[in-house]
Amino acid sequence: MALMARRLVQLYVGLAFYGLGIALQVSSGLGNGPWDVLHEGLSRRLGLSIGAWVVITGALVMLAWIPLRQRPGIGTISNAVLIGVFADLFLWLLPTPEALGARWAYLVTAVLVGGFATGCYIGAGLGPGPRDGLMTGIAARGHSLRAVRTGIELTVLAGGWLLGGTVGAGTVLYAVAIGPLTHVLLPALTIRPRTREAAAEPEPQEQPAAT
Structure with missing residues (x-):
């Protein structure tokens, strides 16, 4: 029970930080990650918030899981719903920087936060995000994961750029x-x-320091 509670806490902390990373990078105006170029482009062309498009595209991507026979976990569903919610929340809370130095500070922080957040929600082991699952599902059909990821991200990047999403440094x-x-x-x-064996073993006793 304690282990599951820890995994859930780490999952939701990771999703909150991922939304923060998106908000920081979008607010920097220096160029978004590939999927967020698409989300911003859709927002500009069709209305709705960037976070709403994060949720919508996540749901559409999960439909592609069906022929790939991928099974979502609680982490998958939470990822699909909450990252967009957190992204919109932080976009509303964060001031928009004007000075170039502040914009770069936002950008660098966004990338660092995104790396930490990704490690959190994947490390929780409660199911991949919709986009991660799409990549691994296609790769499982005998394709290189690197090639699949590159192909998907270049496709969404190109589509987002054509829709007006921000591409840059x-x-x-x-x-x-x-x-x-x-x-x-x-x-x-x-x-x-x-493991049961590890759980059954007594905790090692602290040894006195040698003198």
């Missing part, structure tokens, strides 16, 4: 940095279930 920074950041942070944030 931030887009490049996000693409280059988010993978390595997640690679570094994920092992530390992964919650591993305890």
